[in-house]
Amino acid sequence: MTAHQAAGDKPGPVRRLTGAAGVSLAAADPAAPVRGSRGRHAGPAASPPGAAAQRAAVASRMRRGLAACRTYPLATTGGTIVVAMAAFCFLGPLVYHTDQIHVFLSQANLAPRSGHPLGTDGDGTDELGRLMTGGQVSLELAAAAGVLAAVLGSLWGAVAGYLGGAADAVMMRIVDAGIAIPAVILLLLLTSIYQPSTAMLVLVIAGTSWLSTARLVRAEALTLRMREYVQAAVVMGGGSMRIILRHIAPNAIGTIVVNVTFQIANAILILATLSWLGMGVQFPGVDWGDMIASATQTISDGYWWEILAPGAAITLVVVAFAMLGDGLRDAFSAVGYDAVPATAAEADRPVRGPGGR
């Protein structure tokens, strides 16, 4: 176990993506050690041609998948936790039925007991069931906001990095200015202007988070545009848009995919913070941040389960996404979250969004 962990841990300080070949090699690598086994099974046992060969192919694919998982334990653990939490939130209510609509004041603030494994909150709602309902909102919104932010930031960064010159300078100063204003203040302004509906929350969170992705992808695009295949595309008369979408963006995909996981982790934190401040998901909707917000009101009464349960849920999911991102970055060996910044301008936003300080 430790040996594998060491292997997965290795490319920590690697800082530059090695381009197209580097990405695909790194992605295919884990499969390499066991690839040979496919031939052994497919060969002599080929007499009943259909089923057996198919089974062998499936088995070999599974073995390769397992090998990949063992090479990158960090990503595997993170990914497993993410899937498990999603299953808990979305499939859990099918098994564990609770009433999340009515208020039962006689049942309010009960400590964990049989019937209420995680106790009840101030409205007498079952905490475990609330964790599932709230988690659905948290995960859905965060995933949407994280992906949107990564897409926006990637396009902005790729365009700026590819065009260079004055366009790059203007575009990146806009990013600098956006990053200079602490995200939580931007969010406060935006949420106090617009009614925080679900769609608006996604837009607002993505609207403040895409900046760091833009910096990351721009740095990537700066090196990519000097590559021969991009130069060749230019010489052959490819338009800027085509080159950005067909050559630059796909080759920065390692960086972008890693960034998506960190953006989702960040979006979970931002959403929870906004809801905790009362500017996130609005009543009667509920998310994990809301649950902690109402528990904070009664903190001096010592209802520990009302803080620990949603707090643990948020922490677990964020850590899982961070592990997944770190693991994937190791796999892609792309520029990532804890790469050392060469200069201030290249550095990612140093401390995470509003949750940070």
Add this chain to the structure above:
Amino acid sequence: MTAYLARRALQAVAVVLLVTLIVFGLIRLAPGGVTTAVLGSGSAHQQFLAQYLTWLGRVLSGNLGRSARLNESVGALLAASLPRTLVLTGVSTVIALLVAVPVGLLQAVRRSSAVDHVLRGLTYLCYGMPPFVLGSVLILYLAVDWHFFGAEGPQAAGVGGVIADPRDLTLPVLTLALVTIATFARYMRSSALDSLGQEYVQAARARGGGERRVIVSHVLRNSLVPVVTLIGLSLPQIVGGALVVEILFNFQGMGWQIWQAAVNHDVPVTLGFTLVIGVAAAVGSLLADIGYAILDPRVRISRP
């Protein structure tokens, strides 16, 4: 070098101007026409620009405006809350550095050992836990259950009031320090790993330098360079305060004030405070680049 710094300084000015424009534009979007009430309307055609320039002119002459809600000038509010915040964020940043640098270095030197894994797990935990959860848990056990510390930050006015009340200051500082340690230690670890692989470390070992000497005078020194950058980039957070922590502990610093202003649509305060934080960010990023150029000669030479 001088040309590079001059260019960076110009960029910083442009960034500050953009910050004011973004914040002003956002606040002007807010319902209720508050900006018009405060700044008056220019010609209907050029209203936005006229209002923006009026405000900018006042700011440049040192007048940040006046809060009608609190009947105090924004400058006075800043003078009251900035020092309080600086105590909170300053102390926790220093603590975070004192812990994170050795921790990150240890992790890099003992890479992939049990120590590294345990510390890595702990930094993941501090990274994933939102400050209001961490702070709430600390309040729940250390203040409510065991009465070691106060559940609220120091309430007395001024820096003196904050420092004189270590019992109440402990939990906000601890919360903030733990959150910061997670980030700093991650940077320090990966920066030290980077240094460990460099040729000058091999050369130092080849010359027969003791392990301790190699680590301290070669690896540590060189790994601190990116950390200096990180401190420069944290300047807006140090000045702007820890909004969430200040709200949780009811600590009247910059973050708390800006939150009150945003919730109550107190435009002059929001604008003024955001401007100060934006300037801090631009200056911090400039300082980080200058510091980097001073500490790392390679940057100085390679830059046009």
